[in-house]
Amino acid sequence: MTDTKLEKSPDIPPENDSEFLETYDASVFDHPSVTVDVALISVTKGSLWTLLVRRREPPFSGYWALPGGFVGLDESLEEAASRVLSTKAGLSGVFLEQLYTFGQPDRDPRTRVITVAYYALLDREQARRLRSQHEVLVSRVAVDWEGETGGPATAFGGDGDVLELAFDHGEILGMVVRRLRGKLDYSPIGFELLPPRFTLHELQTVHETLLGRPLNKDSFRRRMTASGVLEATGVKQADVGHRPAELYRLNKEIPHG
Amino acid sequence: MTDTKLEKSPDIPPENDSEFLETYDASVFDHPSVTVDVALISVTKGSLWTLLVRRREPPFSGYWALPGGFVGLDESLEEAASRVLSTKAGLSGVFLEQLYTFGQPDRDPRTRVITVAYYALLDREQARRLRSQHEVLVSRVAVDWEGETGGPATAFGGDGDVLELAFDHGEILGMVVRRLRGKLDYSPIGFELLPPRFTLHELQTVHETLLGRPLNKDSFRRRMTASGVLEATGVKQADVGHRPAELYRLNKEIPHG
DNA sequence: AAAATAGTGTCTATGAGACACTATAGT
DNA sequence: ACTATAGTGTCTCATAGACACTATTTT
Numbered sequence: 001m002t003d004t005k006l007e008k009s010p011d012i013p014p015e016n017d018s019e020f021l022e023t024y025d026a027s028v029f030d031h032p033s034v035t036v037d038v039a040l041i042s043v044t045k046g047s048l049w050t051l052l053v054r055r056r057e058p059p060f061s062g063y064w065a066l067p068g069g070f071v072g073l074d075e076s077l078e079e080a081a082s083r084v085l086s087t088k089a090g091l092s093g094v095f096l097e098q099l100y101t102f103g104q105p106d107r108d109p110r111t112r113v114i115t116v117a118y119y120a121l122l123d124r125e126q127a128r129r130l131r132s133q134h135e136v137l138v139s140r141v142a143v144d145w146e147g148e149t150g151g152p153a154t155a156f157g158g159d160g161d162v163l164e165l166a167f168d169h170g171e172i173l174g175m176v177v178r179r180l181r182g183k184l185d186y187s188p189i190g191f192e193l194l195p196p197r198f199t200l201h202e203l204q205t206v207h208e209t210l211l212g213r214p215l216n217k218d219s220f221r222r223r224m225t226a227s228g229v230l231e232a233t234g235v236k237q238a239d240v241g242h243r244p245a246e247l248y249r250l251n252k253e254i255p256h257g
Numbered sequence: 258m259t260d261t262k263l264e265k266s267p268d269i270p271p272e273n274d275s276e277f278l279e280t281y282d283a284s285v286f287d288h289p290s291v292t293v294d295v296a297l298i299s300v301t302k303g304s305l306w307t308l309l310v311r312r313r314e315p316p317f318s319g320y321w322a323l324p325g326g327f328v329g330l331d332e333s334l335e336e337a338a339s340r341v342l343s344t345k346a347g348l349s350g351v352f353l354e355q356l357y358t359f360g361q362p363d364r365d366p367r368t369r370v371i372t373v374a375y376y377a378l379l380d381r382e383q384a385r386r387l388r389s390q391h392e393v394l395v396s397r398v399a400v401d402w403e404g405e406t407g408g409p410a411t412a413f414g415g416d417g418d419v420l421e422l423a424f425d426h427g428e429i430l431g432m433v434v435r436r437l438r439g440k441l442d443y444s445p446i447g448f449e450l451l452p453p454r455f456t457l458h459e460l461q462t463v464h465e466t467l468l469g470r471p472l473n474k475d476s477f478r479r480r481m482t483a484s485g486v487l488e489a490t491g492v493k494q495a496d497v498g499h500r501p502a503e504l505y506r507l508n509k510e511i512p513h514g
Numbered sequence: 515a516a517a518a519t520a521g522t523g524t525c526t527a528t529g530a531g532a533c534a535c536t537a538t539a540g541t
Numbered sequence: 542a543c544t545a546t547a548g549t550g551t552c553t554c555a556t557a558g559a560c561a562c563t564a565t566t567t568t
Binding site: 030031032033034071073074075076077098100101103104105112114116182186 | 287288289290291328330331332333334355357358360361362369371373439443
């Protein structure tokens with residue numbers, strides 16, 4: 001094949017970025033700030049919840065924001081997100097995955113801030129501990145099913161009032177929910193939102209809450225048991241006022257990406 | 258519900274990022290550099306291709322790299338990627354989407370560089386124009402089907418030799434291909450790799466090349482015609498040495514996310 | 515006519531939804 | 542016994558794969 005036109009002219013830029021530097025030279029030290037913002041997602045009572053912190057200073061003073069922080073020069077993005085999780089929520093060892101990077105020049109009115117958004121998935125127990133913390137709000141989140149192709153999420157306070165979200169955090173939350181909806185079919189993320197042992201019914205409720213629509217019970221059970229990612233423990237529920245369901249756990253033998 | 262523990266203590270940090278600043282204060286002006294790298298993907302001759310540029314200076318001098326550049330303080334990430342596309346490849350108006358952000362502290366040995374990776378999809382005609390340019394190499398790319406869960410791509414030169422890729426660009430290319438494979442089922446990205454009018458066979462070849470495995474002809478035709486995203490033009494191929502196939506185009510009436 | 519690919523019709527296997535039925539806990 | 546949910550068996554319908562067959566162009 002003759003697809004190769006290899007380098008032969010002397011006017012090739014010496015660096016990947018040199019032609020940019022021509023126009024950028026004077027401000028070469030004006031690098032943008034880079035932050036991570038983390039959406040801590042949990043599912044209970046048939047709703048989606050996320051942790052928000054209230055801003056006390058401009059910009060967006062009084063608005064609610066996802067917990068976040070600057071990326072240190074010696075830490076990876078994931079380490080920065082982990083640090084935010086630990087500092088702002090006292091959590092470690094939770095499922096954490098990169099979502100998207102938001103970099104509109106005007107998203108922070110002060111200065112250029114590019115943020116790498118992450119989402120973390122919490123089970124009931126972790127979410128419960130969060131609710132007992134001070135200074136944070138675990139807020140209910142809703143995304144229109146219509147909002148499939150885009151659009152922000154709405155966050156609600158304890159009294160059902162709509163919360164004003166800082167920056168583009170409404171958009172970030174909207175994208176988190178849509179991403180989770182999309183991954184649910186082919187990725188074992190539902191389990192991250194449940195304790196280590198759970199019933200099929202609990203798993204179905206998590207899926208339904210995430211998707212925002214009811215699922216067929218028979219089909220759901222068949223799909224899950226046939227997929228091989230579940231493992232029956234032999235143990236059953238206790239004290240439930242009806243026939244106890246079997247508890248399942250994630251099958252660690254199967255590699256699940 | 259009593260999920261709200263609103264702010265009431267005076268020790269709440271005044272800013273989202275203040276506790277980070279405690280440890281960061283001295284180097285508050287040492288922001289990381291932020292770049293965009295763009296993988297220009299095309300499909301022809303049953304293979305995947307991407308544009309690579311050869312580095313002429315350290316680090317990774319002599320290695321091959323994705324085209325990229327610094328993000329300007331006043332441009333969005335997408336605008337930066339568009340600019341790279343136009344400056345390095347002379348292309349505009351092509352499909353462009355953000356992939357992932359790579360930020361390992363040691364990915365660039367000189368200094369901290371966080372890169373936001375994008376991928377662009379080119380049709381035959383755009384790829385052909387690329388191949389006629391100087392100073393760039395349109396390289397064949399392969400990703401093990403096994404590499405479903407991760408791992409880098411391999412790039413090949415014109416003589417079939419393996420190219421050494423700079424930085425983590427092999428990982429980036431691997432993730433691009435896996436992302437495309439995943440999106441193919443539920444997103445009309447296959448059309449971006451074809452000219453405005455194409456036959457069902459050409460579309461199937463694009464899908465097969467991307468996926469790295471053969472597809473069932475009958476099922477593929479049914480799926481595509483039933484999906485409603487295709488529109489028959491009534492026009493047929495000419496000069497093909499066999500029965501000419503009907504040409505289809507993307508149905509612009511249907512909203513497709 | 516031969517070669518080559520386009521396109522259709524039909525049968526079968528598989529998975530989802532619907533529904534009826536049985537099972538087992540607490541009260 | 543009653544209630545509520547767990548779990549099974551079976552039927553139907555939609556979709557994918559397999560295969561046979563017909564159609565239409567160039568050489």
